[in-house]
Amino acid sequence: MECPKCQTGNLTLSYLELFFCVQTCNGCGGNWVLIEDYVKWKDQHPEYAYIDVDVTEDLDDAVKALLCPSSGLIMRKLKIAKETSHRIDYSASVGGVWLDNGEWQLLKNSGLAGSLNTILTEHWQLKIREQRTEDTFDMLYRTKFGDEDYDKVKVLREWLQSHPQKSDLRAFLLAQDPYSVKR
Template sequence: MQSPLGSHKGLERVELEPGLVAHRCPETLGHWIPLENYQNWHAAQPAEEPTHEMVSVKAEVSEFDDVPKQCPESGAVMMRYRVGHGLPFRIDRSRTGGVWLDAGEWEALKSCGLHRLTHRISTAPWQQAVRQQDMEATVHAQLEERLGEDLLQRLTALRAELANHPQRDAALAFLKGGGKA
């Protein structure tokens, strides 16, 4: 198999994790993970559900993130999927189910506990959640610009406090100016 990047050198067999055989590009250090290898490794993992909270990890976007890549197995152009959950890069998935990760991406996924969820990243629900996170971040940034960081933090705390308060409606009416203190 040839690397989908660089000068398309032959891929070298490596073990990303105990029991997970992948193929690394000797030039770019990216990894090709065939679907069957990932499925076999994943099936051997403990049953608990991994967490995937929004995190801030020092994950950089590869210089190859925007480069269309061809599947090392089929030669077809792979589809790109945004990871989200605090990670800025995209993974490339082949119609064969195999995944290409640029250098450092496996380590970034692993540091967030997402390496065990790689098979879900290309699904519609995952991609919808990524778009939702982006929309919420945009709204938050706009509110912060308009209201200031301090006021937005106080309003966010107040919103959380009022969420289940028995007198929520009265408090909201007061904030709207319809009630007297």
């Protein structure tokens, strides 16, 4: 098979880890991983269970879409975590993942080597989008209110949300003059 990344190398049988069979490009060093082979390897290596750590290391990431080396169809680019812009390429048509040279090590260093199949799920991808959206709003509010005021209003909001009389308290806070019968 021809390499989807460099398009000059050929994919040959190799191992990322002991008994973890992949096809590696003899040109760019990328790896074609079938999820079926990954799951077999993972079942025998529970030490690679998911560890929640920040992924800050970024490698070279191909901007253009890659074609699946098996089906020839365009692969989806999926984020691995919210802390990085790095993405892996996934071919749903054959259940394969293209890992650029160094991406397996990035997954290992990030505690995500045991979660490759989980990263491919819509649930994981949705969680990343929600976390990034929350971070964006946090930054916008901090910019608008300033750090000190934003921290204060967050404490007030948390207290108000948990208070049994939150509706009455909101009405009191929003009233132009809570001590007047006219307004």
